[in-house]
Amino acid sequence: MTDILIKPLQDAFQDAQDAPDVTQDVEAVDRPDNPLADWLTVPDAPILPAWARNWASVRANSGAFVKVTWWHSRYHALRSPKYAVKVVGYSARGAFRGGRRLWPVLAAQDHSAGVKALRAQAKAKPEDVTLAAQFVMAHRERTVARRWRWGTALGLASAAAVALNYASLGLQFAAGCMMCGGLSAIGWSDQAQILDHGTPPLRIAMDSQQLNDALRATGLLKQGKGDDDGPKVNCVMGPLRDGNGWAVVFDLPRGGGKTAADVLAKRTAIAAELGVDEIQVIMSRVRAAHGGNAGRVSMWVADDDPYLSPPTTSPLERLDVFSIWDAVPFGQDARGNRISIPIIWQSMFFGGLPRRGKTFSQRLLTAAGLLDPYVRHYVADFKGGQDWIQMRQVAHRLVLGAEEDAIAAFKALLKELLGEMERRFSILRGLPTSICPEGKLTPEIVKRYNMPVILFTVDELQEAFLAVDDQEREEIINDMARIARRGPAAGFISNYASQRPDAKSVPTKLREIITIRYSTQVTDQTSSDMVLGKGKAAQGADASVLSEDHLGVGVLVTGPASFVTVKADKLETAAFNAMCSKGRALREQAGQLTGDAASDPAARADATGITISPVLSDCLAVMRHSPKMHTVDILARLENLDEDYGDWDAERLAKELEDAGVKRTTKQVNIGGKNLAGYRREDLEAAMPAELLNAR
Secondary structure, eight states: OHHHHHHHHHHHHHHHHHSOOGGGGOOOTTOTTOTTHHHHSOOOSOSSOGGGSSHHHHHHHHHHHHHHHHHHHHHHHHTHHHHHHHHHHHHHHHHHHHHHHHHHHHTTHHHHHHHHHHHHHHHHOTTOHHHHHHHHHHHHHHHHHHHHHHHHHHHHHHHHHHHHHHSOHHHHHHHHHHHHHHHHHHHOOTTOOSSOOOOOOOSOOOOHHHHHHHHHHTTSSOOOSSSSOSOOOEEEEEEEEOSSEEEEEEEOOTTSOOOHHHHHHTHHHHHHHHTSOGGGEEEEEOOGGGTOOTTEEEEEEESSOTTOSOOOBOGGGGOSOOOTTSOEEEEEOTTOOEEEEOOTTOEEEEEOSTTSSHHHHHHHHHHHHHTOTTEEEEEEESSOSSSSGGGGGTOSEEEEOSSHHHHHHHHHHHHHHHHHHHHHHHHHHHSOTTTOTTSSOOHHHHHHTTOOEEEEEEEOHHHHHHTSOHHHHHHHHHHHHHHHHHGGGGTEEEEEEESOOSTTTSOHHHHTTOSEEEEOOOSSHHHHHHHHOTTHHHHTOOGGGOOTTOTTEEEEEEETTEEEEEEEOBOOHHHHHHHHHHHHHHHHHHTOOOHHHHHOHHHHHHHHTOOOOHHHHHHHHHTTTOSEEEHHHHHHHHHHHOGGGGGOOHHHHHHHHHHTTOOOSOSEEEETTEEEEEEEHHHHHHTSOHHHHHTO
């Protein structure tokens, strides 16, 4: 049986080996002597037009078509009364023209010529009986034709009137429209127009010719002999309407020696040639991963400044909980696309001029950590104002101000973080790969080993560097750089900010290891590169093009070649403070309220709703790093905390604190050998309600 099955297969295999090699006889299709070579050659030209070759282009064109259709619909709907008057006028003209053309038919004027001719002949020859008979016959035929035609017309009109009388309103309306349309068509003339020719108002009308002219004027394309001569870009998509602007993707011509990087570097010059501000021109390279090459550029030109619209309220404000392992909603770009930042495993730096929304933008990332109870906050605000004061409800460590005691507290905070980092690495190294596969913190490890993610926030960094000598400054920089460099694997997220983008305030050692950078307006490209990275302005990431009107707008760099200008979401101080209260409640439920937040009596008062004197709470805030302080220093720090304290003096402060229940054990305090009027923090804390003191 086995031989019976295998023998045919062996014979077939042997026949295949003995068969001639047919591949040797196959001739090339494109050989010169093949008469079908041209017809059989596979064409290289794509079968689809440029706008239909990718989904993004189809979507952009479809969106533009819908928007234009919607605009025309509203345009003509508003003018419908005008069009109705025109239709009535053309219908009246049509009725007149139709009646004038119908009258000869009803009057049988086609018979009148013959009747008149026979009448003339009969008058000329009255004796001719035959002519007289022919005239009578022709006259009778015309009379009969008139009667039949008038009768038919009147009968049809009467029948139509009777039918419409018994028809529904819909049919009557349709018949009226058809009659008006017919009469209007009769009354139409070549110059007559019912619909107005509406053109959507475009502030910028861009086409491929204008794009080529702009690139040629900036030296990116070679000049030709004539106006239209010379190399031109190949528009892969567009130009076409996309949102509130024009979108185009183009390839630079070969042979010119120019690249996409050269186009990005001349953004300002290109904007000038297009007649717009450089803030309206958004350009980027199209990388190979997205079908691009070194000469392909994506450009979007806005009709107007896209960053002057009101900011969007942060969605974090409406959330009850948030996972720090998810990307944090941050803002939106010029085209309205939402921008989110994944901050786990990252470090961040915020820079820019004062009062441009830098701190508000930085707080968005810290706010996301407030809604995750397994995030431990370390915060240092060297300005010591109201921006971060309510973090006392949540922060494990909170440093306010840049005075000597605050700097000492900050240095201790850094040492604590470094010790915690080494402790975590020791634990992670000892965990099996089944629990810690990559040697990094995971959400499971966070809860299982009680190692919450640490969000280290530092604002107004330049104030700390100005308050110390060079040796202390170098020590602080080394510690912060070490945390930013090694900390992410242990769950440390660094969030630094400075309003002085110079070499002293933004040290190279610290700046170059930061992975995510954000800059609001700065004075020049050098300052922009100081924050965003060397050479970023030449790539198009230039924060110096922003103006004073661009509050909360900055350039976000998320990688070596990834950047976008973002209008950050709005999260006002009141909303941020409310999120601090929400974050405290989450940590109390999860058993994660630790450190300063757990022992701060003012924070407990805020959380429990117990009312305490505002001046008492503020004095405790400014004295949080000192057991005692001179009155003059307290007044200075209170004014820095809140401008309303600017007109206070020692007498008023003493009276307000006395009214708040403060009983001073001594009116003089000795600090550094100076014995001056002052207060002890323990005296202020003793004035707090008993239930707060007992909870400590």
